[in-house]
Each structure stands twice: as C-alpha cells, then as structure tokens.
Amino acid sequence: MKRKVDFLVIGSGLAGMMFALKVAKKGKVLLVTKADLEESSTRYAQGGIAAVLSDRDSFEKHIEDTLISGDGLCNREVVEMVVREAPEKVKELVDLGVEFDKNASGEPDLSKEGGHSESRILHYKDITGKNIEETLAGRVRENRNIEVWEQAFAIDLMTQHHLGRLVKRWHKDIACYGAYILDLKTRDVITVLAKVTVVATGGVGNLYQTTTNPPVATGDGIAMVYRAKGIIENMEFVQFHPTSLYHPGERPSFLITEALRGFGAVLRTLDGEKFMHKYDPRGCLAPRDIVARTIDTEMKVRGDDYVWLDCTHLDPEELVSRFPNIHRKCLSIGIDMRKNPIPVVPAAHYLCGGVKVDTRARTSISRLYAVGEVSSTGMHGANRLASNSLLEAVVFADHAAEDALAHLDEYSWEEKIPEWDYEGTSHPEEMVLVTQDYKEMQMVMSNYVGIVRSNLRLQRALTRLEIIYNETEELYKKSVLSRKLCELRNLINVGYLVIKMAQARHESRGLHYNIDYPGKNDQT
Ligand SMILES: Cc1cc2nc3c(=O)[nH]c(=O)nc-3n(C[C@H](O)[C@H](O)[C@H](O)COP(=O)(O)OP(=O)(O)OC[C@H]3O[C@@H](n4cnc5c(N)ncnc54)[C@H](O)[C@@H]3O)c2cc1C
Incomplete structure (x- = not known):
C-alpha cells in the first residue's frame, strides 16, 4: 500500500514533535513512532534545558562553557547560534504549555550543573523531560494536520536507489522520497511517499549493556541514513554517565x-x-x-x-x-x-555525533532533515555539556521547519517508487538467534568499544561484529520483519561506524580515550 504526505516525521521526542507542530500550519504531517507517542529519551531527561536568563550570566559565558566541554571540536558558529536563540526557544516551549519551576520571586529557578560556570538550567522538579514530552504530545494529538501513527517502525529511506539507479555516498544529487514503514500491529510495510522527510529517531544507548536510554534508542535513523548513502560523523564520541x-x-x-x-x-x-x-x-x-x-x-x-x-x-x-x-x-x-x-x-548516555547536518538541519541528502540526538550539528564537539541537548533539539527543529516550509512547494511525490518487496521472506525459525546476537553485540561494544579503548580492543570488536553482521544479514534476507531484528541490524551498523571512526582517530580527545594514543593531536 502507498500513502502520500507532505511531511513524514520519524520519531516523537522533543525534536520530532517540535518540527511537526511547526510545519503543520502549511501541510499534512504523518508522525510515525515505533512505540507509544510519549516513549523517547526526552521523557527521561531529568536535569533540564540550558539558557541564559539571569543578569549574572551572559551568552559569552554559555558559549565558552560549551566550547571548553567540546574539547576543540565544536563549531563556534553553531554554538553561538544555539546559545543566542535559547531564551526565545524556551519561551516558545512555555507558550506551548511547558512548565518550569520558579523561585519565590516568580523568576525561573535556574540550577547549575557540571561544566556550567553559571546557574542556567531550567527544570521542572527532576522530571523536566516528562513534562516537556507530555505537553508536546498533548499539542500534537489535538492538531488536525498531524496524524500520529504509533507502533510504526521506519525501516528504510527511499532514494534513487529504489528507482534502480546507482547512488554513491559523496554524490551531491541524492534525494529522499519518503520511507518504508512497518506497521508493527499488522506486519504490513507501507510505502510512505513524502515531499519532506525528517529523521528524529534519537540516540544509540542500546549499543551497550548498560544504558540510561530507553529501549527505543537503537540508532535507527543513523543506520537508515548511512544505508541511503548520507554522511555520518563523530560517532566515536559516546558519552557515558559515570553513575547509574x-x-x-x-x-x-x-x-x-x-x-x-x-x-x-x-x-x-x-x-x-x-x-x-x-x-x-x-x-x-x-x-x-x-x-x-x-x-x-x-x-x-x-x-x-x-x-x-x-x-x-x-x-x-x-x-x-x-x-x-x-x-x-x-x-x-x-x-x-x-x-x-x-x-x-x-552507563551509555548520549551520542555527540550522528547524521551530519548544516545550520538548517539539512543532511547531505536533499529533502531529508535530521534533528535532535540523531544529528551531528557541531554543537557538542567531542563532549556534550550537560543540558545542551534538549536545547539543540528545539533550536534545530525550528530551523529545519523554517527551511522545509520555504521549499515545500518545489517538491512533488516520486510515484515510481516501488512497493516493499516481500518476496523470499518466511517466518524466522528461531527468535532466540536474534536475542543472542543482540546480547553478543552489546557485550562486544561494552567490553571493547566502551569508555577506555585500545587498538587491539577495537580490532577485536570489529572482527567479532563482522561475524554477527553476517549472521544477521542472512536472517534479515529470509525473515518476516520484526522490530527486534531491524533494531539489531541497525545497531550493528551503528556499532560498525563507532568502531571505524574510533580507529581513525589517532588521539584521545573528549569522550574518546585510546590508551595507544593517550595525548591530543593538535592538528586535528
Ligand atoms: C536518563 C536521561 C536523562 C537526560 N537528561 C537530560 C537533561 O537533563 N538535559 C538535556 O538536555 N538532555 C538530557 N538527556 C538527553 C536528551 O534527553 C536527549 O538527547 C533528547 O531528549 C533527544 O531528543 P530526540 O527528540 O532527539 O530523541 P528522543 O527523545 O529519543 O525520541 C526519539 C523518537 O524516535 C522514535 N524512533 C526511533 N527509531 C524509530 C524508527 N525506526 N521508527 C519510528 N520511530 C522511531 C522513538 O520511539 C522516539 O519516539 C537525557 C537523556 C537520558 C536518557
């Protein structure tokens, strides 16, 4: 079955929902999410969102703190842009109904977190994310231009490759025409043709045995964009929270x-x-x-x-x-x-890298945007400063929406995209194979590609992951699709990118620490 929409948004965290709410004024939005609408990392955020709101504080201080944390790899232009827009974006959240704690004099109750030189974290008790997620979900559900499709799993993005043309990674003319979506209730795969597609699929915490991320964080968006030949960067910078x-x-x-x-x-x-x-x-x-x-x-x-x-x-x-x-x-x-x-x-907590985007959240593939944790904007560099990720999500969702609205009329649906090919798929004989490979993949990543790395560990991880990759691809070709199998496939893909990018970095910087290269290479 085929469907046509103006905007296809994949993911219902802060980034996806903010984008959907903004573009819904001009077109029909289909918001797909693989679990319930409110399930996301956003929902678990505790600390809050950073913004300069007190007289003691200044944009310069917030910029400087972010650059120091990023350990030389932030894009200053992006950091300045995000920090300066923060107060306005916080106000937009408040206008949508999001609450933040106030002090006795009615001013925002700003807290201070590690790496911040001033108090600048807006929060709602210690459940800021839950408050944001539930408020936005309410706004999304009542918007007549947004159709919410829960238990809907995006499998792959559609490009010229699906029209039988050769697509190469550094080609400038790759375009995205929508995505194949697996209905997890009926197991049907729907071909969703979209004028504009947005990946807002969050992080990759489930690459590791221990993570603060919910089960939905399996790097699907990064794997999909990589398979579609988009550019991915900075995957070696995985942030671990010290105490879970x-x-x-x-x-x-x-x-x-x-x-x-x-x-x-x-x-x-x-x-x-x-x-x-x-x-x-x-x-x-x-x-x-x-x-x-x-x-x-x-x-x-x-x-x-x-x-x-x-x-x-x-x-x-x-x-x-x-x-x-x-x-x-x-x-x-x-x-x-x-x-x-x-x-x-x-515990694995946050991915600083991801799908490379520009300041308008445009990926290297036209008609495709990436927003939120799935993206690599240049804001976090080699190490994210606490409470800057919700901020980044809200700023880039806004920029993506503005850009997509400006160009929507230039795009049409690519009707020649074929429907999903079910041929050759049969029921998986043993789900235990998927479960076992999933556990092995997490063990390999945790033991060899965790907080402390070495050349030997990285090479060993690559060799082990290749075995799991081959087994999984074999299973994928002959199985009826399941969420678990698709997620495993995506995580292996993402794990491969983390290892390859870690191997390519011959230094220790920010979150990437390799005992064979303990110092920094200042030419990087
Ligand atoms: C415990 C915890 C505490 C945190 N605390 C803070 C904090 O205090 N401040 C801060 O700034 N940041 C914090 N973070 C980080 C921050 O919460 C996330 O980076 C941010 O919420 C990511 O938002 P997002 O919209 O990009 O993704 P998410 O909120 O993770 O949403 C991703 C969405 O994509 C959907 N999805 C994924 N794959 C698919 C697919 N294939 N098909 C369909 N749907 C899919 C998911 O179901 C989900 O709805 C915290 C994170 C955690 C886990």
Whole structure:
C-alpha cells in the first residue's frame, strides 16, 4: 500500500514533535513512532534545558562553557547560534504549555550543573523531560494536520536507489522520497511517499549493556541514513554517565545524579577504598568523563561489576529531603542509602555525533532533515555539556521547519517508487538467534568499544561484529520483519561506524580515550 504526505516525521521526542507542530500550519504531517507517542529519551531527561536568563550570566559565558566541554571540536558558529536563540526557544516551549519551576520571586529557578560556570538550567522538579514530552504530545494529538501513527517502525529511506539507479555516498544529487514503514500491529510495510522527510529517531544507548536510554534508542535513523548513502560523523564520541544504579536486568538503568557527589557522596571500591583522588586532584568532583573513565578502569583492573557510591557519612535527614527520588528508588530494591552504599556503574548516555547536518538541519541528502540526538550539528564537539541537548533539539527543529516550509512547494511525490518487496521472506525459525546476537553485540561494544579503548580492543570488536553482521544479514534476507531484528541490524551498523571512526582517530580527545594514543593531536 502507498500513502502520500507532505511531511513524514520519524520519531516523537522533543525534536520530532517540535518540527511537526511547526510545519503543520502549511501541510499534512504523518508522525510515525515505533512505540507509544510519549516513549523517547526526552521523557527521561531529568536535569533540564540550558539558557541564559539571569543578569549574572551572559551568552559569552554559555558559549565558552560549551566550547571548553567540546574539547576543540565544536563549531563556534553553531554554538553561538544555539546559545543566542535559547531564551526565545524556551519561551516558545512555555507558550506551548511547558512548565518550569520558579523561585519565590516568580523568576525561573535556574540550577547549575557540571561544566556550567553559571546557574542556567531550567527544570521542572527532576522530571523536566516528562513534562516537556507530555505537553508536546498533548499539542500534537489535538492538531488536525498531524496524524500520529504509533507502533510504526521506519525501516528504510527511499532514494534513487529504489528507482534502480546507482547512488554513491559523496554524490551531491541524492534525494529522499519518503520511507518504508512497518506497521508493527499488522506486519504490513507501507510505502510512505513524502515531499519532506525528517529523521528524529534519537540516540544509540542500546549499543551497550548498560544504558540510561530507553529501549527505543537503537540508532535507527543513523543506520537508515548511512544505508541511503548520507554522511555520518563523530560517532566515536559516546558519552557515558559515570553513575547509574547497578541493578542487573533493569533497562534503562536508573540515573544517580551527579549532584549526589556534589552533596558529598564518595566513590569506593568494593573493599571500601576511596580511589578517585589517585587519578584526579578534584577527586569525586572531577568532570563526568574523567569519573566515568576512572570507575571503568578500577572495575576492569579488579574484575568487579560495580563500585560503591557511599552516602552513609552524610546527614540522613538532609540526604533524603534533597534526593527523595533516589532514596525511593534505592529502597525499592532493598538499599537504604542512609545506611548502605549504593552500587553504581557507568552507563551509555548520549551520542555527540550522528547524521551530519548544516545550520538548517539539512543532511547531505536533499529533502531529508535530521534533528535532535540523531544529528551531528557541531554543537557538542567531542563532549556534550550537560543540558545542551534538549536545547539543540528545539533550536534545530525550528530551523529545519523554517527551511522545509520555504521549499515545500518545489517538491512533488516520486510515484515510481516501488512497493516493499516481500518476496523470499518466511517466518524466522528461531527468535532466540536474534536475542543472542543482540546480547553478543552489546557485550562486544561494552567490553571493547566502551569508555577506555585500545587498538587491539577495537580490532577485536570489529572482527567479532563482522561475524554477527553476517549472521544477521542472512536472517534479515529470509525473515518476516520484526522490530527486534531491524533494531539489531541497525545497531550493528551503528556499532560498525563507532568502531571505524574510533580507529581513525589517532588521539584521545573528549569522550574518546585510546590508551595507544593517550595525548591530543593538535592538528586535528
Ligand atoms: C536518563 C536521561 C536523562 C537526560 N537528561 C537530560 C537533561 O537533563 N538535559 C538535556 O538536555 N538532555 C538530557 N538527556 C538527553 C536528551 O534527553 C536527549 O538527547 C533528547 O531528549 C533527544 O531528543 P530526540 O527528540 O532527539 O530523541 P528522543 O527523545 O529519543 O525520541 C526519539 C523518537 O524516535 C522514535 N524512533 C526511533 N527509531 C524509530 C524508527 N525506526 N521508527 C519510528 N520511530 C522511531 C522513538 O520511539 C522516539 O519516539 C537525557 C537523556 C537520558 C536518557
């Protein structure tokens, strides 16, 4: 079956929904999302969104903080643009109904996070993302020009390749005509022809065994764009949050905020030794990437599965009143943080790279935009500054919408695109093969392509991943499509890009640390 729409938006996080709401004034939007509308990383964001809103603060300070964190790889023009537009974009969110906490005098209650020199994080308690996601979902559902299609999985983008032409990666004339969408309820694949297509599919956390990302973060958009011969960059920069609750089997991992260390909690090995001061004079208050790397090193050297985050020396009443949510969560698994240390482990959290876009969120493929975490805009460089990702999503969704609206009338539907070819597909004999490959892929990525890398580990990962790749492609060719199989295929694709780009970087910078190249190459 074929469908025709003006705008096809893939993904219903902050980026996809903001884009959809903006373009709905001029055309019909089909918003597809592979789970429920509200399921996304956006929903789990805790800290908030960064914007310069106080007299003490300045755009220059926010720009400088972002550039320092990006470790020499940010695009200054992009950083300046995003930071300067932040207050206006926050106001747009408020106009849509998003709430942020206020202080006693009615001003925004701005908090401060690691790497920010001033208080500039707007938040709603510690559930900012949930508030944003639910508010926007409400606006989307009531908009008559937006059709929401849940449980709909985008499999592949359509280009000239589907018209039988040869398409090469660096060709300038590749165009996107829409996408094949798998209806997860009926298992039918619908050919959605679109004048403009937007990938807003979020991150890749499920590449790893431990992640703060929800199960939907499987790098689908990056894999689709890569297969369509679009340009991908900076994939080696995967951000790991240093402290997530160690609770095997729970996905996503529960985040233990860094504010707890700011409050006095101390990291210890399982035999009770403090270790951070051996690696950095700032001890437990060292920046996020250093703490994550140190925990990883201690765990690998000692063969332990986690380290302790110890709060038992802190005032119990103050502790619980400041961190009620963490206290509740720990109690639910039998840990009273006033009396017992909390087991913690680093977790994959955010991807700085992705689909390369320009300041209007245009990819290297015409009629195709990428917004949000799936994209690589130049904002984060080699390491993202906390609370800059929601901001980036909202700014680039706006730019993409403006550009798409300006060009919509130039495009028409490419009617000659063929329908999905079901031939040769049969029921997968054993789903266990997919599940096993998924686990192996995560193990390979976690053990060899995690926080600390080496040439040997990267090469070993590549060799192992190739075996899983071949098995999965074989299965893909002869199976009826399932979400799990498509996600595995995409994750292998994305894992390959992380490894190849990590191998190509002969230095350690930002989030990428290779023990064979411990220093920075200043010519980069
Ligand atoms: C626990 C946690 C805390 C965080 N805290 C903060 C914070 O405080 N501040 C901050 O700035 N950032 C934070 N981040 C990062 C931030 O939340 C994300 O980077 C941001 O929300 C990404 O938004 P997005 O719209 O790009 O993607 P997402 O919100 O992840 O949405 C992606 C959407 O795409 C859909 N999708 C994916 N693949 C397909 C497919 N093949 N077909 C159809 N649909 C698909 C998904 O179902 C989902 O709806 C946090 C992240 C996590 C996980």
